[in-house]
Amino acid sequence: MNSKIFVILVIISLISVIPTSYAQVSVADKAIQELVEVRIDSDGSVQVIHVIKSATEPRQVDLIPGTVSNILVTNEQGEEKQFGEIGNSSVLIMPSNEDSILQYQLEDVISEIESIWTWNFLYLESTNFILPQEVDLLFANERPVYLDEKKGITCHGCQMLLEYSINESRVYENVKWEDDEFLVEIRSQTGIDEFVFNQPSKSITFEITGENRFVTTVIPLELLWEPYTAFLDDEKIPAQQYINNGTHVWVNIKPDTSGQVSIIGTTVVPEFPIIAPLTIGFLIILVLPFMKKFNLH
Template sequence: MNLKHIAFFMILLFIIGIPTVYAQISMGEKAEQKSVQVVINSSNEIHVKHVITSSTTPKQVNLIDGERTNLKVLDKLGNEMQFGDSGGSIIVFPSQNQTIIEYDLGNVLFLKNNMLTWDFKYLQTTSFILPEEADLIFTNNRPVKLDEKLGITCHGCQMLLEYSINMPKILKNVQVDNKKFVIEIGTFAEINKFNFDQNTKRINFQVSGDKQIVTLVIPQELLSGPYNVFLGDKKIAFSEYINNGTHVWLNMRPDNSGDISITSTTDIGMQKPTTQDDSSNVNQNNNTGFQNTSVYVIIGIIIAIGFAAAIIIMKKKKSASSTELNDNKLEN
């Protein structure tokens, strides 16, 4: 037995000799995690659960960053197990059964632009169970629809998680050709001057608030897609993340307050101008000018050929007349 083995067993005996160890050490290979689950309740309290597969050697488990409390290491029967704590990770000892690590996590959720936000990073597949009251969920600025699912799963997880609780809903009634339609708007921003222009097939309203999420549920019979969304005269990004066949959910996050308009791209003549460059129009204009020039050149060539032919014919007639005159003189 060499010195390395002796040192290893001495450290191991030291750790085992302490009932609940909080020694600031780091040892062992990374543990194989069967699952990682993050549960957020209605009070935005977070509970984390790691399930570690059985192992014959000590394993290291990295924990999720945050303010950790109520840390427990249990076997599958719920009995507490000994472990080593190295701050951001713990050492679990060899076990023939799965090891369960649980703790509460705080100081990671922040309210930003009326959305609860978590800049999450943990390079393991992680499942999130979100509050039932969460009515709008975003991952990396993309809206997520849970439907009947309990939560979301993030693989090799690095994401910006955002969700809202009890976002206000505004209902706007629109009547067109004796038919009544309802447009639902979900937002924490203030909405004013809402109207639907039947002639231009355009939804218009004024939004007050910077970087506020706005979600509209639009009847497709009233305004069908594809869509364009403008803030003033500038086209802005949006997401069409649900379409149930009768209604479509449009989501946008304007950088600042202003006038929003939503149009259908099927009504080409009704579109607002956009500040973005349109190289296709430039190419089309260039092609049109080229075609016009070609037409003029062809017409000029035809006129020139006709003029040359007329001169040749006149010369032939003149030559024929001269020949006939000479023949008459010879006869006389």
């Protein structure tokens, strides 16, 4: 036991003289992390929590890159524990019979540019992200993720360009067709103008401003049926359909410049009601056995 304490003291003394330029040096085996959680506030401040599995030897934990401050290590009861700092990038967790909790603040990692918060994140451990309460839509490597009632996402092994907006513009357009009304929602950073639903061309069009801005259109399926094709002015642009809850589809685009957006569907009210595919499928199931029976005779 005394020899183990002596070894730990030697390690701590060595850590204290490691220069910053050798911040990536390893002085102990890598810790097993049971949880890595990143909590982001509305102002872009970040708190990080690591839950470290108990071990009988010192274990090293690499910190998430950024400007680290207010490092604290506790046990599960919140009692503070000793630890060692390895340069600016790692922490040495002392032996313990219970899990250790490492916490710190992280700065200079998220930047806000024209109302879009961006973090180019790299940490090769599964990481939970808790987003500000105001955020229900984010983009991970430019792929939209709708949070709905969830508080955040989990990124496995994690290399991700995280983008989100807090004060996102939401425009609701009420489309009337004969006796029916349909609500189309459009979400963007700058808003839209000149919304038009064109029944003969099976399209929704509107004007946008700004460059490389995410635009999400929530389309009622009874109004305009998938799949969809998107155009910026006369040029076809990529469009992602990433949510279909049975009544609405979320269509996401990222135009590289201002212009007129057109989203064109395959069928439109009242050509092909939403119940029609289900009805046709049901009729096929009913008729097929009789057709087989007729063929046998």
